Amino acid sequence: MTFWKLFARNRGAVAGLAILGFIAIMGTTAQLFFPADPFSLAGKSMSPPGENGFLLGSDSLGRDVAAGIAHGAKTSLLIGLLATLVAVLVGVVMGALAGYYGGWIDNLLMRATEMFQTIPSFIFAILLVAIMKPSIESIVIAIAVVSWPAVARLVRGEFLSMRNREFVQACHTIGMSDMRIMLREILPNCLSPVIVIGSLMVATAILIESGLAFLGLGDPNIMSWGFQIGAGRTLLRSAWWVCTFPGIAILITVLAINLVGEGINDALNPRLRERS
């Protein structure tokens, strides 16, 4: 069966994909529907949802909550994808080297990942962003730094189990270079678990980003959902909508990504499906 047919058997995953598509479109067309700067004063402050032309209300500075959510979608998805990409790239390189060569590289990597497993990762991310000053780059780096060890461990395990397999020995016999064996022969064979862990990592990255922004460590020039909630928390008593709607946006996005990730997992590892 094709990948898509297997994926479509999981109805939750299809629904997740549809929601994710909608959010992605919302993020990319934010400029079209809400051309004004989401930080700018758009009308009467503290308007409840549906009043004064605000679909989801406005905050104490008259900023449009709906506009913030639309622009924030771009931020969340962008940071989630970028951070995951960096983490997967670093993790694959480290894991492949350690699993393939073994020896001191492997030892070093295992010690490093052990240390990363001990360090409270969210506090580490906070520290990194605080030290590098909040910006898109520093947030992406911080999330990638705390996320790559999981990928590295996974890839190392796959490479370790494959490096002595017959097809790899055959490659050695015909004189293929190590680089080529790693990239062209072994890597394609362990891509599916990497794709699965990567898709789930996007969700975690979005959660970390929103947490950082909530604590005031977001990029100050870019609207994000975590920032909206952080800015609206003092208004809980008088304007519940400022915090509520961006939170629902995070919840739906992360949920959708998790569903898609599970769908990919089902489609790529049909054997595992019966277990759960």
Added chain:
Amino acid sequence: MSHASRRIRYVLKRLLQAIPIVLAIVILNFFLLQLAEGDAVDVLAGEAGSATPEYMAELRAKFGLDQPLPVQLAVYLKNVAMLDLGYSFRHEMPVSELIFDRLFATMLLMVSTILLAVGFGVLLGLVAATGLNTWRDTVISVFALITYATPLFWVGLMLIVVFSLNLGWFPTSGMENFAMFYEGWDRVFDIARHMVLPTITLSLFYLALYTRLMRASMLEQAGQDYVTTARAKGVTERRIMFVHVLRNALLPVVTMAGVQVGALIGGSVIVESVFAWPGLGMLAFEALFSRDLNLLLGIFLLSAVLVVAVNLVVDIVYSSLDPRIEVS
């Protein structure tokens, strides 16, 4: 060799293994401090408003900041070993004192969270696994899926809106009501009332995690040979589930509880800053706001050491729960 002395050797071995990790974390901490813009003298000079370059150089010499990096590292290691984590210029107090002041509140929150999350997680996982593919299983799985995707701080804020602001059942923030001068049991009751919302918020995510883990673990154990043997002996299904399978299924949950302590500390930064719970997380949030890097690094170091310690304890507990684990 007797069993007891083997166990002691195992504990000692695990202790020795923990040392390099702690050392690596301390060194990482040192380099993070180097990475930051400006040093303690810049901060002091900034506080004072104006300082001549000569005075700053003098101060640097006094703090040893003019020494080469390896010397500074050695001094830092020595200081950490003597529990001296530096000085917080904002609070005008040694970092270690500040941290130990707040440690109790965080421990209180964490212990109650772990109890709640593990307890309910095991229960829900059990209910889901015994009623596989029934409505109970579906409801619990959907609940786990949703809580897994919810940002902690948002849950906290929503709980405040519903239970504090609208219903008025619980206080919105803090750990106790100082204005009432409660004593004895009244004080305990007051703290417990303040604890309800932060504990629920922090446990939700882990509750989902342990529920999923417990369910998977129960299902895995149910397929083992010893279950078939028990069934062949004529043991009732109920007894198989609750005596044979349950015990074995609990083991991975215990391990996971240890592994998750690090994440729990990270979560407590968010939850404490939402509820103004006066623990380490709140301290970290304050340090963040006042750019008090020394304090932030101290909290980071202590939380990392805490994780190492908890994992050590879990390993030791685990090895006595499961005698199959090689202790020699």
